[in-house]
Amino acid sequence: MRIIKSDINIDFIGNSKIAFTVSVAMILVSILSLFIHGGPRYGIDFAGGTLIQVKFLEPVNIKDIKSGLAAIDMGVSSVQLFGDQQENEYLIRTDRSAATSQGFSLKVQDALKSSVGKDAEIRRVEMVGPQVGEDLREKALFAMFYALLFITIYISGRFELKWMLSAVMAAALMGAVYLLSIFDVSVPILMAAALIVTLLLFWFLDLKYAMGAIVALIHDVTITVGIFSIFNKEFTLPIIAALLTIIGYSLNDTIIVFDRIRENLRKHHRNPLDFIINKSINETLSRTILTSVTTLVVVLALFVLGGGIIHDFAFALIVGVLIGTYSSIYVASPILLARQVHGKKK
Numbered sequence: 001m002r003i004i005k006s007d008i009n010i011d012f013i014g015n016s017k018i019a020f021t022v023s024v025a026m027i028l029v030s031i032l033s034l035f036i037h038g039g040p041r042y043g044i045d046f047a048g049g050t051l052i053q054v055k056f057l058e059p060v061n062i063k064d065i066k067s068g069l070a071a072i073d074m075g076v077s078s079v080q081l082f083g084d085q086q087e088n089e090y091l092i093r094t095d096r097s098a099a100t101s102q103g104f105s106l107k108v109q110d111a112l113k114s115s116v117g118k119d120a121e122i123r124r125v126e127m128v129g130p131q132v133g134e135d136l137r138e139k140a141l142f143a144m145f146y147a148l149l150f151i152t153i154y155i156s157g158r159f160e161l162k163w164m165l166s167a168v169m170a171a172a173l174m175g176a177v178y179l180l181s182i183f184d185v186s187v188p189i190l191m192a193a194a195l196i197v198t199l200l201l202f203w204f205l206d207l208k209y210a211m212g213a214i215v216a217l218i219h220d221v222t223i224t225v226g227i228f229s230i231f232n233k234e235f236t237l238p239i240i241a242a243l244l245t246i247i248g249y250s251l252n253d254t255i256i257v258f259d260r261i262r263e264n265l266r267k268h269h270r271n272p273l274d275f276i277i278n279k280s281i282n283e284t285l286s287r288t289i290l291t292s293v294t295t296l297v298v299v300l301a302l303f304v305l306g307g308g309i310i311h312d313f314a315f316a317l318i319v320g321v322l323i324g325t326y327s328s329i330y331v332a333s334p335i336l337l338a339r340q341v342h343g344k345k346k
Contacts, residue, residue, distance in 0.1 A: 008285065012329055013278045013337065019330035023219060030226020037229050043236035044093065044126055046140070048133035050074075052092040052108060053123040059088055060116045068115025069094075072107055083308040089123065138187045140240045142177075145191050147244060148217060149173060149198070151251060152210040159209040159258055166210060169201055203339070212335035213254050216327040220250050224319050228312075238313045246320030249295070253288055253328035260284050261333065273340050277333050285329075292325040 012019075034040065044051045054065075062079045074094050082089040105122045112120040128136075149170040156166035177194050181187060195218065202211035221243055228235065260280040268276055299321060303314035 008282050009278075010282055010285070011278060012281045013274045013334065016330060016334040016337075019326075020334070023327075023331060026223050026226070027219065030223050030229065033226050033229040037232070040225060040229060040235045041232055042133070042137070043234035043239075044128050044133075045236045046133045046137045047095065048128050049093060049095040051124075051126040053082060053125075054090050054092065054108075054112060055121045055123055056088045056090075056116065056118050058118055059085075060090075060118060062090070064116045065090060065092065065112060068111045068113075069108070071115065072111045074108075089308075136237065138181075140237075141187050141191050142181075143240070144221070144243065144247070145177070145194060146174065147247060148195075148214055151217070151247075152198070152202070152207070152214060155210040155213045155255075155258075156207050158255075159262060160207065162207060165205060166207060169205065169207075173198060173201075206339070208336050208339040209258055211339065212332040213251060213258075215335055216254055216324075216332035217247050217250055219327050219331050220246055220320060220323045223323050224316060227319050228316065233312050233315070236312070238310070239316055242313050242316035242320065245317060246324055249321060250324030250327060253291070253324055254332040256284050256287060257281055257328055257333055261336070274337055277337055281329055281333060288325060288328065292321055295321050 065079050069092065074092075078093045080091050082091040105125055108125075109120050109122055153163070153166045153170050157163035173194060177190060180190055199211065199214065202208075202214065224243065224246060225235075228239070257280055260283055261277055264276045264280050264283075268279070296318065299314055299317045302310060303318060306314055
């Protein structure tokens with residue numbers, strides 16, 4: 001199925017400076033938002049605490065819910081409406097980890113009935129200790145970093161036949177990160193430093209395809225995290241799953257373009273690289289857009305009809321699909337050209 005004419009010739013590379021400016025602006029806004037909010041807004045999974053989902057048969061006042069929980073020393077952090085207003089369901093989050101036994105649920109139920117004056121149904125109770133939350137945060141960061149390193153091995157091997165070089169580099173980085181993590185180095189700082197070192201190694205070892213792919217993936221994840229920060233949405237384990245899904249989706253788009261670039265380098269080897277890259281993007285544009293549109297239809301259905309439990313997960317995927325499609329065209333491929341231009345100047 002082709003929704004775009006085969007002879008289309010949009011000058012993507014000619015507009016790459018504008019796209020670069022837009023990308024830098026989005027990344028800076030994302031980082032600024034994270035700085036203003038003091039980092040991501042962690043959910044119970046990562047921050048630790050207790051989450052209670054409660055349902056009433058009639059509308060109630062949030063202040064009454066808070067006063068009822070204060071009576072049992074819950075130290076309530078927030079109470080918010082969950083789902084549709086007609087459902088009268090609320091999410092209660094506290095930074096205190098409570099024992100989630102049957103007796104605890106009855107205790108909360110009685111306290112809410114006393115303060116609100118209406119029967120309350122406890123739908124779910126989740127508790128995560130602060131140490132467990134911290135461990136989960138660190139493991140989530142390691143998971144994304146290691147995923148990126150394994151991707152570099154695949155990209156370098158497939159497109160540049162540098163399996164051994166990329167494997168040795170990835171193993172060295174994983175070993176260094178593991179050793180430093182043992183000495184209680186801050187994991188977020190460690191991950192940021194490791195990514196910078198990784199990109200520098202890509203540049204000097206001329207792993208241009210891997211560098212283009214990884215820069216695009218970092219671009220996608222950073223902007224998605226930034227948008228979550230701007231909208232003050234929580235980071236939970238499902239959101240980490242969404243970020244890993246976004247990495248896979250964006251990488252698939254990028255590989256399709258890279259594959260066509262590799263083919264066209266053989267067919268049109270006498271043409272300059274900017275011509276070949278632009279031709280390759282145009283030739284794969286129909287497939288890229290069709291894939292993105294069909295994926296968005298499914299994700300939008302999840303977002304609208306999936307309910308409150310997977311609302312944020314679907315939102316992350318919507319942002320990731322849009323940003324991932326953009327980065328495959330305007331971020332990953334131009335990196336190849338930038339690396340060649342720099343190589344000629346040396």
